[in-house]
Amino acid sequence: MRSADEVAREDLLTFLNAAFVSTGQAEFASTAEEQRLGIDFLHEYVRGNYRRLYARLLAVGINDFHTAEILRGLLATGRETPEDFRGEENALIRAGARRLPPQRFWKLTARLRREGVNNRRTRAMIRHWFDTHPDQTFQAVKYRRKVAGAFRHAHIHPDGELAEFLFGDHRSPFGTELLETYRQARYSQQAVLRLPYSVAQGLAAKHGMAPETLASRMKTRLTDKERLRVAGRTEDVEIRPERLSLTELTSWLLSRKELDEQADQWLDRAATAVLHRSGPLALTGRVAAVLDNSFSASASRERRGRPLAIAFAADRLLRLGHADYRGFWTSPFEGRPRPEGQSNLSERLLDALDWGATTVLVISDGVENDPAGAFPSIMARLPAEVQVLHLNPVFDPEQLEVANLTTHARALGLHRAEDLPTALGFARYVVGDGTLAELEGNLAGPVRRFIEGGHDA
């Protein structure tokens, strides 16, 4: 019989892995519905059994999809909050909502409205978010429908011209410049070009402007993510690679045909920035990485090439962050990696051991097929000083975990290459040293900083 502590640790690690890695999108071997089913179950389970930790995990740096899920879950089940935890939970909800990017926040309010969750905390959260937002007019224009819906749901009466803008007809001119631009965009093409890009897209169609024309005329005003989205379709919109995060940059570079000198420089710069923020990597000795660029690293249409991008970016990070490092790809390549070939992870592990590595990081989706099942057998016979850690960018909804190649420890989910330093730091807890009380203690500091409005991990 396992103790309550061990059960709790298993449950939390499963949830943490899921919360770091999964995004509800289709993967190589599972559909989006299967992913959602697994994720919904995990959330309900952890919320029911470990509510305090569930709320505190908002502070740890899980991805936005799960932050929104946690907030929705907490707000919908307010009756189950223990008395002494209520204040902290409210503070965590407020801080979590603040951390969400605006589009996710408004999507969350739309979902709360759809599900009929309307209690005092919900209304307070929406009101607080909007009141403390620095640029309310911009929000009202860019997310007009969702903002109006949220205000209706929470019975909020905005003051000034916003009430007229959101709920009235736009007969008379507005005083605020952005609202007036929106009003004029109905009949003026010039006004359309002065609006934010996503709003302009819809109105441009009314004027008969082609989307490519709109993008090239507005190219100085696009945000970086919008540039990435439009890049495939128009020629003149430029990407500013210095402003992209490491994994975004890698995904974009791998979608192009060649990797030239300049791409190399951008990658190095982004990786150095990550290392600068996180400090030195928690690695010692000779480190080898077994990197998976088999066909399954191409994932699905929604997550195109993401596992491969994570592996490539992690390779770059390790190369710059650790002196004695070498990467072993399942299908060695010249120039740029392509997701083809089989998952012959065992062979690469043996190559790494031949090279003399004492720590081996395996970044793979864990499905080995050339031959199947050899990795765990080899792991059982490794020399004692060699440590193997499996980092997995793919979540398997049927087993409710990230697939695990190692026998003595669990695999860690890896959502972005930037999380690699954090994951290496967590490795100690994952391998089995550390109790639940220690984990709670370790979380107390980040939680306090999170609530007081600092930046997350």
Added chain:
Amino acid sequence: MRELAAPLSLPGLTPAPSQVCGTFRLVPLLRDRDCEDVRLVDAGWEPGTRFVVDANRLSFGFVPHAFHLDWGVALGTQVLTDPKDRGRNWLVTHRMRKRLSPGRLRFLPQHLAIEGLLSMHFNPPTIAWPELSQTFMRDGLGMRMESFAPGTEIPGFDTALRIFEIHPRQVGMLVFVSDALAAAFVVPSPRDYRRLHLGLLDSLYCDLMITYACHHPTRWIVDPAPHFEGASTVVELREGLASLRREWAQVTNEVLLGDLTHRGLRTETVYSLPGMRLERFVTSLELGAANHIGERILRDDGEVLHLNTLRLNASQTRRAHLLSVLGEHDWHLPSAAEALRIDVPSVVARLEAQGFGHLVNHNFREQAAKARRR
């Protein structure tokens, strides 16, 4: 020319460890020695039903695709240009195999094999026995028909093919559904294979495979633990990995291919090329065992360059078997009945049950029916 040949084997090819998806087990085949002088390319035809006109035969059926076989010295990396292929979009196709130019042959995969099944076992009678009907004497066997299912109708097959990771040196595939061989497919080089991999979905399969695809998923793999026992250094571990791969190849050949490797084939050479031949074959028809038909291109030293097999279900086997026994005995019903170890009315009953009742004289049929009733 029809002859009896050695059992089906895969010389020059090594199976690699299989990948399993649900009920499908897909085994890649790797070639030991690269093939430089033969290429097999899809002809780019639209799938559709066509009439195929041969020298003395007219066939009608659904043709999903056609292949072009190119041969020459050091074809290896040449980019092959589009052929001037007249049969591309027409309803009527001239000839099941047709030489388009020196060095290029067009043939319809699997149709060769199916036509072989329909005609190979039929030997017309030389003596006009009274039991046989006038229709038979005048018109011969008439129309023979068999039906197969396309791969798109097998549930889960498209997913299994889509998530299969193609080996860089892979030239062929063995498709097992619930661990029963559904098809074997081999092409000359890895580049050809990558283009034709998804074409497996359009090929024809036995309708038994649709039933098999609904069974429980297969789960067994070759146990890796014994191969690494006692290994402590990296060299020993590598040796264990190599021996595990060898065991996979051995298990595939012995267990999965089963008794196919022991039963003889009946082959017919369809076309001869310099140094190779294109032939179609049927395994020895044993009622109750798995029977396959297919076509293959063999080099003179036995290396398999192209292979495409199709499994028969029980009723197709029975029909072919009955016709072949009758043919062997020159359609003399009493001696055929003796060979089958039943009496003559039962032979007539079998012919009727399998749709060949029109070959037997009407009066004789009634007599046999009366004899059975008694």
